[in-house]
Amino acid sequence: QVQLVESGGGLMQAGGSLRLSCAASGRTFSGHVLGWFRQAPGKEREFVAAISRSGSNTYYADSVKGRFTISRDNAKNTVYLQMNSLKPEDTAVYYCAARASPLMVATPRSYDYWGQGTQVTVSS
Numbered sequence: 001q002v003q004l005v006e007s008g009g010g011l012m013q014a015g016g017s018l019r020l021s022c023a024a025s026g027r028t029f030s031g032h033v034l035g036w037f038r039q040a041p042g043k044e045r046e047f048v049a050a051i052s053r054s055g056s057n058t059y060y061a062d063s064v065k066g067r068f069t070i071s072r073d074n075a076k077n078t079v080y081l082q083m084n085s086l087k088p089e090d091t092a093v094y095y096c097a098a099r100a101s102p103l104m105v106a107t108p109r110s111y112d113y114w115g116q117g118t119q120v121t122v123s124s
Contacts, residue, residue: 002026002098002113009094009118012086016122020081022096022115030054030074033099036081037108038092038120045095047106049081059104064090086122093117 008020020036035050049070050059058070069082079096097111 002028002032004096004098004113004115006094006096006115006118009120011121011123014086014088014122014124016086017082017084018086018120020083020094020096020118020120022079022081024077024079024098026077028100029077029098031100032113033102033104034070034072034079035097035099035104035106035111036070036079037095037097037111038090039095039117040092043092045108047108048094050104050106051079052104053102057104059106061106083120086120088122088124091120091122093119 003025006022036048037045039045047061051070051072055072067085072079095117096115098113099111
């Protein structure tokens with residue numbers, strides 16, 4: 001069992017930066033692929049980024065590639081999402097998620113555990 005708690009969301013002007021954190025409980029944190037997803041009002045939840053169990057491999061949605069960076073610290077049971085050059089279209093609730101399989105995938109239903117989400121709002 002893995003419990004996830006996100007933090008770091010807020011209001012930011014376009015072009016600014018935010019760093020989201022997701023703290024996990026459970027002794028098997030390093031055994032899970034971690035992902036970030038987001039959901040804007042009236043839209044489906046969409047994939048943002050994923051990171052392998054060791055942290056050596058990452059995978060990004062085209063919409064955030066080059067602007068967002070996912071990382072993890074297995075000693076601290078924490079995964080991060082550094083978001084730079086923010087755009088109004090990045091406005092959404094951001095969720096972290098974990099899956100026990102070693103494959104990094106973009107499908108929300110493939111993830112086993114979810115946090116409660118943190119709001120990110122980018123003004124123009």
